[in-house]
Amino acid sequence: MVEELLFTKIVDKSTLYEGISIPVAYQKFLLSKMHFSLEKGSQKNIKVEMCGYIYDDAVIKNQFFDEVKFPNHSDLIQIRYTKQSLLAQKIREVFSVTEYFVNEYWKNQADNKSHLVIPEDSREYIALYVSKDGIRFDCIPRNSTIKTQQNIDFGEEASQRRETTTLGFKRNANVIEKAKKRANGICQLCGNQAPFQDKQGHPYLEVHHVIWLSRGGADKLSNAVALCPNCHSKMHIVDDEQDIALLLKKAK
Numbered sequence: 001m002v003e004e005l006l007f008t009k010i011v012d013k014s015t016l017y018e019g020i021s022i023p024v025a026y027q028k029f030l031l032s033k034m035h036f037s038l039e040k041g042s043q044k045n046i047k048v049e050m051c052g053y054i055y056d057d058a059v060i061k062n063q064f065f066d067e068v069k070f071p072n073h074s075d076l077i078q079i080r081y082t083k084q085s086l087l088a089q090k091i092r093e094v095f096s097v098t099e100y101f102v103n104e105y106w107k108n109q110a111d112n113k114s115h116l117v118i119p120e121d122s123r124e125y126i127a128l129y130v131s132k133d134g135i136r137f138d139c140i141p142r143n144s145t146i147k148t149q150q151n152i153d154f155g156e157e158a159s160q161r162r163e164t165t166t167l168g169f170k171r172n173a174n175v176i177e178k179a180k181k182r183a184n185g186i187c188q189l190c191g192n193q194a195p196f197q198d199k200q201g202h203p204y205l206e207v208h209h210v211i212w213l214s215r216g217g218a219d220k221l222s223n224a225v226a227l228c229p230n231c232h233s234k235m236h237i238v239d240d241e242q243d244i245a246l247l248l249k250k251a252k
Contacts, residue, residue, distance in 0.1 A: 003131035006030060007236075008140075011098045011124040013116070016091055019058075019080035020128070023237045027077045033130045038062035038077065046079070047134035048087055051094065055087040058135075079128075079135060095124045097142040117229075120198060172219050176207045183226035188250050189243060190231050206232045210247045222252045 006026050014020070022030055031037055036044065041064030048055045063076040081087045092099050098118065105116045127138040185194050185203030194203030205226040211217030225247045227235065235243060 003129040003136060004033065006128040006130045008125055008127040010118070011091075011095045011126050013102045015126060016095065016099055016102060017083045017088060019078050020126075022077045022079070024074045025237070025239055027075060030077070030130055033132065034060075034134070035132050038075075040064050040075065043080070048079070048081075049134065049136040050087065050090055051139065053090070054134075055085070055090070057081060057085040058087055060135075091126075091137075094139045094141050095126075097122055098124045117196060120204065175219055175221055175224050178221050179207045179224040180205055180226045182221075187228040187231050188225040189227050189235070189247060192228060195228055195230075204229075208232050208235055208247075210244055210251055223248075225251050 006029070007023060009015075009020070034046075038044065038060065040062050043059045043061035045056065046058055046060050048058045058079055058081040061078050061080050063078060101118045101122065102116065122142060124142055125140040127140065129136040129138060180202075183205055185205070186192070187194065187205060194205050196204050198204050206229060208225055208227050209217045209219065210223050210225060213219060217223050234240075235247075
């Protein structure tokens with residue numbers, strides 16, 4: 001089974017309980033790789049592999065919306081599963097650190113007027129790989145002693161032979177440090193101050209390569225900017241040409 005990396009995202013509440021939305025930039029590639037199409041409002045059962053097990057309790061869905069009210073709205077394709085599904089149970093077992101932060105946040109929701117922000121050193125990531133046979137979740141969890149993980153019996157481990165082709169990029173730590181220092185705590189896209197400080201008391205910004213490394217961009221200060229988490233997500237999901245031009249100008 002030849003598979004390719006689709007994208008990687010930070011695990012959040014939706015990932016734990018409901019599903020994962022596919023960014024617009026990756027939707028066509030996902031469907032072409034799986035050799036099918038989805039009309040608005042339709043869904044298809046899919047197999048998801050995770051930690052060596054195959055789960056058949058997920059669907060890929062093209063959410064329905066009123067095209068008269070939203071004529072220019074892009075398709076909203078999601079991988080969906082229920083909170084009680086074996087797949088969701090396994091996800092919460094693996095990503096126990098994120099589940100802890102989510103539970104603590106909602107426990108104090110009455111007195112909490114801010115958005116849930118998981119500290120950078122506690123964030124967990126999930127990578128999505130795609131092939132004609134289905135989706136594979138590659139988990140990047142944190143070692144946790146926060147709570148005792150439940151042992152869930154998921155049956156016999158599926159024996160699969162797999163070929164994987166991925167691209168990795170080594171990032172220069174000096175570029176990251178200099179880009180953050182140059183921004184001086186201000187997001188270079190929206191112009192707002194960093195939303196919070198890290199454990200060292202530094203303004204929290206994330207370094208973004210304006211021309212992505214996967215697109216041949218250079219790992220140099222002239223191609224790097226420091227952004228708040230919201231703007232960083234926007235650059236990877238919306239990929240707006242005007243924003244790219246603005247950030248290239250600021251980077252240089």
